[in-house]
Amino acid sequence: MSVLSIDGVWKTFGGHSVLRGIDLEVEAHEVVSLIGASGSGKSTLLRCVNLLETVDDGTIHLDGDEITDPRVNVDDVRKRLGIVFQAFNLFPHMTVLDNVTLAPRQVHRVARGPAEEQAHDLLARFGLADKARAYPDQLSGGQQQRVAIIRALATQPRLMLLDEVTSALDPELVVEVLGIIRELKDAGMTMILTTHEMGFCRDISDTVCFLDGGVLLEKGPPEKIFNEPENARTREFLSSVLESGRF
Amino acid sequence: MVSKWVKSERQAERERMRRSRSRRTASIATASTVVFVVMVGWIVTSSPGWPRVRETFFDFGEFREALPDVLDGFLLNIKMFLIAEPLILVVGLLVALARGIRTPAFFPIRALATLYTDVFRGVPTILVIYLVGFGLPALRLQGIPTDLATLGIIALTLSYGAYVAEVFRSGIESIHPSQVAAARSLGLSHGKAMRFVVLPQATRRVVPPLLNDFVSLQKDTALVATIGPLEALRQAQIHAASTFNYTPYLAAALLFILLTIPMARFTDHLAARTRRRRGV
Numbered sequence: 395m396s397v398l399s400i401d402g403v404w405k406t407f408g409g410h411s412v413l414r415g416i417d418l419e420v421e422a423h424e425v426v427s428l429i430g431a432s433g434s435g436k437s438t439l440l441r442c443v444n445l446l447e448t449v450d451d452g453t454i455h456l457d458g459d460e461i462t463d464p465r466v467n468v469d470d471v472r473k474r475l476g477i478v479f480q481a482f483n484l485f486p487h488m489t490v491l492d493n494v495t496l497a498p499r500q501v502h503r504v505a506r507g508p509a510e511e512q513a514h515d516l517l518a519r520f521g522l523a524d525k526a527r528a529y530p531d532q533l534s535g536g537q538q539q540r541v542a543i544i545r546a547l548a549t550q551p552r553l554m555l556l557d558e559v560t561s562a563l564d565p566e567l568v569v570e571v572l573g574i575i576r577e578l579k580d581a582g583m584t585m586i587l588t589t590h591e592m593g594f595c596r597d598i599s600d601t602v603c604f605l606d607g608g609v610l611l612e613k614g615p616p617e618k619i620f621n622e623p624e625n626a627r628t629r630e631f632l633s634s635v636l637e638s639g640r641f
Numbered sequence: 642m643v644s645k646w647v648k649s650e651r652q653a654e655r656e657r658m659r660r661s662r663s664r665r666t667a668s669i670a671t672a673s674t675v676v677f678v679v680m681v682g683w684i685v686t687s688s689p690g691w692p693r694v695r696e697t698f699f700d701f702g703e704f705r706e707a708l709p710d711v712l713d714g715f716l717l718n719i720k721m722f723l724i725a726e727p728l729i730l731v732v733g734l735l736v737a738l739a740r741g742i743r744t745p746a747f748f749p750i751r752a753l754a755t756l757y758t759d760v761f762r763g764v765p766t767i768l769v770i771y772l773v774g775f776g777l778p779a780l781r782l783q784g785i786p787t788d789l790a791t792l793g794i795i796a797l798t799l800s801y802g803a804y805v806a807e808v809f810r811s812g813i814e815s816i817h818p819s820q821v822a823a824a825r826s827l828g829l830s831h832g833k834a835m836r837f838v839v840l841p842q843a844t845r846r847v848v849p850p851l852l853n854d855f856v857s858l859q860k861d862t863a864l865v866a867t868i869g870p871l872e873a874l875r876q877a878q879i880h881a882a883s884t885f886n887y888t889p890y891l892a893a894a895l896l897f898i899l900l901t902i903p904m905a906r907f908t909d910h911l912a913a914r915t916r917r918r919r920g921v
Binding site for chain 2: 444446468469470472473475477479481483484485486487496497500501502545546549
């Protein structure tokens, strides 16, 4: 059974359809990348999976449970997911340690001791051991984004959603964040990510999906999408990416 | 190899310029202040009614006579302020939270909270004091306090609670929705997102406007004089009524200023610190 199964999902904002019947299956330990121009619906799709947006049609199943049913408890669904945003969205009034332990303690009822122990382990694993007592504004963008990823990991999610996690970072800082994602893949984490880093996307993805105008135009392994795309629109998008030097 | 910086002749000249310019600015400011104060003083003291005003408002003997009583009354003002302030914070926060409730079953609470802020921001504080001070005891219900200062505290809490609720609400609304999204996406319920993420940030932001409201509350404790407890203004009235000299009012005014100025400076200090932290 797939971890995530999206069937015929539509989402409309004020008369404008942002998602137009998306179908997508994500298997355990699979890394799926969503690529496409801004406004193609990549981020909206992630927000729908996280129930930050309610779908206007279609269904989403997580481990076989329909999460688009209005009767489900959204908090229970979100407990099983981790999401990381482009703008980090760390809590500025809390230390790194408190940011990371908030959900384990308040949502998953882990006691302070074990929660902090686990947080320290995660921080050490991703090179932030000395930042546990720091506040977010004392960290670089790359460090903040790594903390945001650790915060999402701390609840041991079934599926991680990464929404353009490197778009707000300097090139030098992108590398350290991409390193962490690669490590997650090696550890077997199931992930859906939206990105503009095509080189990285080709390296890390098991499946690449090209979205355009709310439609999933083309889907396949990265070698196929990047080397011999079938769809004319995909070719156009990839050549403009190449031209802009972002490959 | 980085060479050592030796201040150039050009830079030394610039700094001399800036120093002399700031000296000139300071002397101009001093001179214009002196001229202004002298002129205002001259206009007031040369006015035809000045001798009479000096007699009735600036009588040192009267001042000394009235000060102990006025000061005694002023302690009651401080007491009312110190009791009302925490009550107002609690009422304000609860009302602000009630206005944010979206659960349909609690709609009456939300409506009531909205009605409360609308009504008590609209009614002048002095009218609230009259209504509570004379109206509540007239109900002759058991357990309703009859002590005038207590009734004054209730009235001030009702009136200021509405303002403070709005201050809290604006603070809550100033927190960016992405913070709520981040909290909710971690599985925190609406209540927990509010408690751990939104409120701690919101309260920090509203400290300066809240202090401003409290400066205003300190002096509005004098309005309670209208229903009779022997606080500073009431004591001054009593003295003035027996001597037909208004200097006791001046004594009361001075005491209020002595209390509010430090608070106002503290508010400025906090606001400046917030600005510095944001790096503006």
